[in-house]
Amino acid sequence: MIEFVTRRVVQGGIVLFLVSLLTFFMINLAPGGPSSLIDMQSTAAERQARLARFGLDRPVHERYVTWLAGALRGDLGTSINQGLPVSSLLRQRIVPTVVLAATSLLLAAAFGIVLGVIAALHRDRWPDHVVSTISTLGMSIPNFWLGIVVIIVFAVNLGWLPASGSASIGRGFDLGDRIRHLILPAGVLAFSLMPNVVRVTRAALLEMMASDFVRTARAKGLVERVVLVKHTVRNAMVPVVAMLGLVATVLFSGSVVIESVFGWAGIGRLAIEAANGRDYPVILGVTLLAGAIVVGINLAVDLLYAVVDPRIRHD
Amino acid sequence: MTDAAATIAAPPPPRARPRLLRKILRQPLGIFAFVLLVVLTVTVIIGPGLVPHSPSRTDARSILQPPSATHWLGTDELGRDVFARVLAGGRVSLSVGLFSMLVGLTLGLTIGGLAGYFGGRVESLLMRLVDAFMAIPSFFLILVIITSFGNAPTTIIVTVGIGFWAQMARVAHAEFKRFRHHDFVEASRALGGTHVRVMARHILPQVMPQATVLATLGVGWAILTEAALSYLGLGIQPPLASWGNMLQNAQGYLWRAPVLAIWPGAFIAVTVLAFNLLGNALRDVLDPRS
Numbered sequence A: 001m002i003e004f005v006t007r008r009v010v011q012g013g014i015v016l017f018l019v020s021l022l023t024f025f026m027i028n029l030a031p032g033g034p035s036s037l038i039d040m041q042s043t044a045a046e047r048q049a050r051l052a053r054f055g056l057d058r059p060v061h062e063r064y065v066t067w068l069a070g071a072l073r074g075d076l077g078t079s080i081n082q083g084l085p086v087s088s089l090l091r092q093r094i095v096p097t098v099v100l101a102a103t104s105l106l107l108a109a110a111f112g113i114v115l116g117v118i119a120a121l122h123r124d125r126w127p128d129h130v131v132s133t134i135s136t137l138g139m140s141i142p143n144f145w146l147g148i149v150v151i152i153v154f155a156v157n158l159g160w161l162p163a164s165g166s167a168s169i170g171r172g173f174d175l176g177d178r179i180r181h182l183i184l185p186a187g188v189l190a191f192s193l194m195p196n197v198v199r200v201t202r203a204a205l206l207e208m209m210a211s212d213f214v215r216t217a218r219a220k221g222l223v224e225r226v227v228l229v230k231h232t233v234r235n236a237m238v239p240v241v242a243m244l245g246l247v248a249t250v251l252f253s254g255s256v257v258i259e260s261v262f263g264w265a266g267i268g269r270l271a272i273e274a275a276n277g278r279d280y281p282v283i284l285g286v287t288l289l290a291g292a293i294v295v296g297i298n299l300a301v302d303l304l305y306a307v308v309d310p311r312i313r314h315d
Numbered sequence B: 001m002t003d004a005a006a007t008i009a010a011p012p013p014p015r016a017r018p019r020l021l022r023k024i025l026r027q028p029l030g031i032f033a034f035v036l037l038v039v040l041t042v043t044v045i046i047g048p049g050l051v052p053h054s055p056s057r058t059d060a061r062s063i064l065q066p067p068s069a070t071h072w073l074g075t076d077e078l079g080r081d082v083f084a085r086v087l088a089g090g091r092v093s094l095s096v097g098l099f100s101m102l103v104g105l106t107l108g109l110t111i112g113g114l115a116g117y118f119g120g121r122v123e124s125l126l127m128r129l130v131d132a133f134m135a136i137p138s139f140f141l142i143l144v145i146i147t148s149f150g151n152a153p154t155t156i157i158v159t160v161g162i163g164f165w166a167q168m169a170r171v172a173h174a175e176f177k178r179f180r181h182h183d184f185v186e187a188s189r190a191l192g193g194t195h196v197r198v199m200a201r202h203i204l205p206q207v208m209p210q211a212t213v214l215a216t217l218g219v220g221w222a223i224l225t226e227a228a229l230s231y232l233g234l235g236i237q238p239p240l241a242s243w244g245n246m247l248q249n250a251q252g253y254l255w256r257a258p259v260l261a262i263w264p265g266a267f268i269a270v271t272v273l274a275f276n277l278l279g280n281a282l283r284d285v286l287d288p289r290s
Helices: A002-029 A044-053 A060-072 A086-121 A126-140 A143-157 A175-209 A212-219 A224-261 A267-276 A280-308 A310-314 B002-009 B017-025 B028-050 B082-118 B120-135 B138-149 B153-179 B183-190 B195-231 B243-251 B258-286
Strands: none
Touching: A002 A060, A002 A280, A002 B120, A002 B138, A086 A126, A086 A175, A086 A224, A086 A267, A086 A280, A126 A175, A126 B258, A143 A175, A143 A224, A143 B195, A143 B243, A143 B258, A175 A224, A212 A224, A224 A267, A224 A280, A224 B138, A267 A280, A267 B138, A280 B120, A280 B138, B017 B028, B017 B258, B028 B082, B028 B258, B082 B120, B082 B153, B082 B195, B082 B243, B082 B258, B120 B153, B138 B153, B138 B195, B153 B195, B183 B195, B195 B243, B195 B258, B243 B258
């Protein structure tokens, strides 16, 4: 088990290192990279001074080493546009993103598992078709458009819920107010995540239902409800939990867009602002953080999986 | 000799045609989706020539008009005909989707194929690269590339394709690895077939059904991604219309003209839905293992 853990941690470290290498060199070697920020109108001395200020006067591999060494200590440089350390920007923006992402994931998992179980139990009959229609729609409808539509319906026409932001301005912490702001973005994000959960739940459950131990359970005369709940659904949850690691990547991509639709001040919004403002240190920091979170979640899921299912450790 | 190689190396004979046809006929939703996509493609290709309005001509006297006989879907904030813009935007969105998928498909099949076929050090190196790409949420990766390389339409096509290639590479890797030691591969090698020949002539056709399914679903994903990028102001830039940047425009008028936001999104949704339905139907027809 220790060997397995070490191997997975090392693998995760390598992937993360590649992520940093990839993003750093892509950004710094591109024709429109950071050096283009230096104004062409300025005198040679001014340009030299600015290059030096951003550390751009040194060769790119040296800069990478410095940047990586800093990143390992939690120092990701300074935002060009905001003049603040990237790490403190990230710390400030990660909280709203985690709130939104966790709520959406919870909603998607809850509804997705229930719908997946319903679909599997009624395979090829109408409930299965209804569920598959819902998840195909969830996959096809652009989440930002759905966001706009629910804003038109619930904020513009009905006036029930706020259209944007994560809290009303000028009020202290008010849980009810926070929740009212969370409903629309979390609901929309959950709707686009749900198809993944439904698909895996349904497939896992169908596989379990065809397995020998379920047949044995039936054969020895267990009540159908006990067979389903205790034997089938519980075992089918293993791959579902494993898949949640994959959903984390989708979740991140989705939250970038949804945060912009609903003016939610998280790291997705920060990434867009940075991309529009060509704020290279921030883009790098956000991408590295996202990569780290994804690698971390996958690692956690792998370890959890190995604890639940010992066969995994030996492959 | 090459003929002999081909005969020996030939995979199990393809299923009889009537059975394939019957399988296709059992997918009414897939057929519907296919017809819809053909109609849509033809419409966006020849449509703009038939509509009397130009997608970019502004008209200060008729801004934000509701749908009427002259302007089928109304006009936007600059008095441009929304229907003409939806058609022009469809051209952009569909072609970006299609070409991005081709970029991702080519990259993924090549890299994944090489990794799976050769194994060993090549495999571990290439697959670690794939892992790294998979670890960056695709949207962040795309943001990084667009921030660095700008947002000309070709750049966007390549970028969206890069967001998709890693997934393709995983599948190609698994499939090439599966067939690597099959008899037909060894036979072709023994008869003097080069690695390139074995990969392209013998293994690739085996992988094509799965690749076709993934590619079809990939077009839908690419259209969604391009639309999201353009909606965020990072993709196709105005005055060139795309479904995504029309939505961005419309968000400024949610209170005055909410209907402006409905059309481009509805077109995206229907197109992506059609690609997903077609992809699922193709999976049922082409992929014997599911």
